[in-house]
Amino acid sequence: MKIAHISDTHFPQIIKESFDRSIEKINNSDIEFVIHTGDLVDRGYLREYEEAIQSFSKLKKPIIFVPGNHDGKNVGLKLFENFIGPLNGVKEGKDYVVIYLNSVIPDMNEGRISNSSFLWLKETLRGHLDKEIKIVCFHHHLVPVPNTGRERNVLFNSGDVLDLLLKYGVNLVLNGHKHYPNVYKLEDLVIVNAGTMCSIKTRLGDKNSFNIIEIDDKIKVKTLRFGEIREREYERKKERIYNVNSEKLFRIVQIAGTCIDNSDIFNKKMFLNAFKKISTLNPDFIVHCGDIVNEGLNKNYTLAAKYLKTPIFFVPGPRDINYLGYNLFPKYFDFIETHVTKKVAFKFLNSCQYDSDIGVIGRGELDRIKQFSRIPSEFKAIVLHHNLLPIENTREKGLLEDAGDILYELTRLKIDLVLTGHSSHPSARKIENTLVVNANSLSCKRQRNLFGNSFNIIDVYKDFIYVSEIQSLSGSRHVLGIWKRKI
Amino acid sequence: MFLDIEKAKYPIKQFITRGIIGIDKNETIKNACKKMTEFGISSLAVLENENIIGFLSKKDVIKGIAEGLSVNAKINKIMSKNLVFCESSVSIGEALEIMANFQVRHILVKEKEEFIGIFSLKDIIDLQKFSLETQISSD
Ligand SMILES: [Fe+2]
Ligand SMILES: [Fe+2]
Numbered sequence: 019m020k021i022a023h024i025s026d027t028h029f030p031q032i033i034k035e036s037f038d039r040s041i042e043k044i045n046n047s048d049i050e051f052v053i054h055t056g057d058l059v060d061r062g063y064l065r066e067y068e069e070a071i072q073s074f075s076k077l078k079k080p081i082i083f084v085p086g087n088h089d090g091k092n093v094g095l096k097l098f099e100n101f102i103g104p105l106n107g108v109k110e111g112k113d114y115v116v117i118y119l120n121s122v123i124p125d126m127n128e129g130r131i132s133n134s135s136f137l138w139l140k141e142t143l144r145g146h147l148d149k150e151i152k153i154v155c156f157h158h159h160l161v162p163v164p165n166t167g168r169e170r171n172v173l174f175n176s177g178d179v180l181d182l183l184l185k186y187g188v189n190l191v192l193n194g195h196k197h198y199p200n201v202y203k204l205e206d207l208v209i210v211n212a213g214t215m216c217s218i219k220t221r222l223g224d225k226n227s228f229n230i231i232e233i234d235d236k237i238k239v240k241t242l243r244f245g246e247i248r249e250r251e252y253e254r255k256k257e258r259i260y261n262v263n264s265e266k267l268f269r270i271v272q273i274a275g276t277c278i279d280n281s282d283i284f285n286k287k288m289f290l291n292a293f294k295k296i297s298t299l300n301p302d303f304i305v306h307c308g309d310i311v312n313e314g315l316n317k318n319y320t321l322a323a324k325y326l327k328t329p330i331f332f333v334p335g336p337r338d339i340n341y342l343g344y345n346l347f348p349k350y351f352d353f354i355e356t357h358v359t360k361k362v363a364f365k366f367l368n369s370c371q372y373d374s375d376i377g378v379i380g381r382g383e384l385d386r387i388k389q390f391s392r393i394p395s396e397f398k399a400i401v402l403h404h405n406l407l408p409i410e411n412t413r414e415k416g417l418l419e420d421a422g423d424i425l426y427e428l429t430r431l432k433i434d435l436v437l438t439g440h441s442s443h444p445s446a447r448k449i450e451n452t453l454v455v456n457a458n459s460l461s462c463k464r465q466r467n468l469f470g471n472s473f474n475i476i477d478v479y480k481d482f483i484y485v486s487e488i489q490s491l492s493g494s495r496h497v498l499g500i501w502k503r504k505i
Numbered sequence: 506m507f508l509d510i511e512k513a514k515y516p517i518k519q520f521i522t523r524g525i526i527g528i529d530k531n532e533t534i535k536n537a538c539k540k541m542t543e544f545g546i547s548s549l550a551v552l553e554n555e556n557i558i559g560f561l562s563k564k565d566v567i568k569g570i571a572e573g574l575s576v577n578a579k580i581n582k583i584m585s586k587n588l589v590f591c592e593s594s595v596s597i598g599e600a601l602e603i604m605a606n607f608q609v610r611h612i613l614v615k616e617k618e619e620f621i622g623i624f625s626l627k628d629i630i631d632l633q634k635f636s637l638e639t640q641i642s643s644d
Binding site: 144147148185186187205258259260261262263266484495496497499500501 | 515516518519523524525526528532540543544546549550552555557593619620621622627
């Protein structure tokens with residue numbers, strides 16, 4: 019099947035030439051139908067809707083409109099329903115289903131799939147399990163997008179939505195909102211962001227663009243940027259069987275959120291049991307992804323130094339550098355920038371800002387990451403505290419402020435592994451060629467995982483990476499996944 | 506842990522461990538045990554030319570050893586040749602019923618004529634995670 023994905027027209031703030039050219043291209047193509055992923059109009063006014071509908075009458079293909087945050091300004095979603103139809107819906111073909119849904123919070127730029135929409139999405143996916151191709155569309159972006167400045171407005175519950183889409187084997191998700199075209203493959207899911215088709219609101223002085231998507235054995239995304247075409251192509255089939263007969267290269271134990279202090283926030287029993295287990299696991303490296311202490315106070319650091327005597331690589335979390343932590347962290351624990359062996363090279367990043375939960379990496383560090391990527395080690399890992407991808411069971415707040423650009427660069431540089439330790443929930447997802455693994459807190463009472471406090475082991479084999487989670491209290495193991503390595 | 510009916514209707518697809526860990530049919534029982542320990546799992550798919558031809562669980566190993574087989578015997582002597590499987594779209598309740606009928610703790614999951622994963626009784630813990638889904642968002 020072949021479809022066009024357009025977005026963010028923002029009537030009346032349009033460049034008429036871009037609109038006409040796009041519509042003409044679509045009319046003259048063999049695409050089946052068009053999906054518009056929101057921000058049809060700019061302010062949600064009646065006149066704007068009238069003008070938009072009038073203009074789109076030139077389109078000779080069926081079209082699905084998905085509401086965007088701009089459509090919902092000034093109670094505009096009522097007009098959207100009157101002019102266009104329901105905010106959530108399903109389009110079904112012989113072997114495909116398109117599910118589109120509202121992610122708008124009226125008068126807000128942020129997005130959310132509401133509780134009722136989430137349940138509806140789940141039921142609708144369940145009802146269409148037999149469809150070969152499953153496409154889900156909503157306005158706000160599911161994962162951070164590059165070149166769009168500060169990361170904001172990703173769906174509040176993007177972690178849960180992503181988890182749901184992966185569990186039900188959705189093939190394609192279409193988003194708009196960021197006015198910058200981008201394509202990622204995350205596990206088996208291809209995530210496509212459209213640029214703005216005709217609005218003056220482009221980023222980086224970018225051109226207007228839209229996508230043509232073709233799905234057969236592959237998913238091909240063509241971004242038409244007027245005079246320039248970008249193409250991405252992904253196989254739909256995935257490696258399923260892994261033969262244990264593969265050489266084991268090394269083992270990383272990944273921990274986070276020890277949150278050591280004198281209060282009962284620090285669960286000493288969990289901590290001691292976890293470290294008893296770690297001593298039996300023979301790791302080649304132990305990496306601590308931050309929040310060593312509960313607050314950056316002297317007494318906590320003294321205690322932490324007593325508890326953490328095993329050789330460990332540390333990156334700080336926001337708890338480690340608040341109050342006096344900024345001075346205490348380097349005094350008590352070594353922070354090294356890189357650790358390089360023949361088999362593996364690590365780069366450790368400080369993503370924390372003083373007295374703030376929000377993480378940031380920054381442009382200067384990006385240059386050093388580029389240099390690091392040229393180190394000739396076989397396997398490259400980046401370690402930081404804050405999240406690069408949304409985590410299930412958590413809100414989106416743990417994402418780096420510059421997650422869009424950092425994620426883009428790390429995947430482009432084909433970094434093999436990224437280790438993070440925010441949000442207190444384990445997660446392991448492969449995006450493009452990069453596996454991103456998040457650790458739960460090891461011994462902090464505040465955690466979000468029903469499996470309980472835990473840490474991860476990452477076993478790197480010649481042919482694959484095998485990741486499991488180990489429960490701090492009992493030492494029982496739970497497989498998070500296994501991924502083929504690029505060779 | 507109790508499984509409530511409301512959740513039991515959801516397809517097995519959501520709960521499987523993605524990826525199947527397998528071992529060559531010519532490996533010894535000892536080696537299979539080593540690998541199960543190394544990977545922290547209690548079953549292995551048995552492979553011939555990267556195709557699944559059998560299934561080996563901890564139970565098969567114990568039974569084989571109890572019957573007097575050497576640890577150096579090949580695993581194809583003790584593996585189950587009858588593969589217990591279900592389609593990825595069946596509900597978790599249905600899958601559990603099949604498992605009960607065959608009296609096994611693991612079931613292979615098939616989609617479009619291809620095995621895509623394994624569901625084990627242990628995975629049921631994941632069901633409980635469900636109750637937390639999107640509590641953070643509501644209208
Ligand atoms: Fe927009
Ligand atoms: Fe928007």
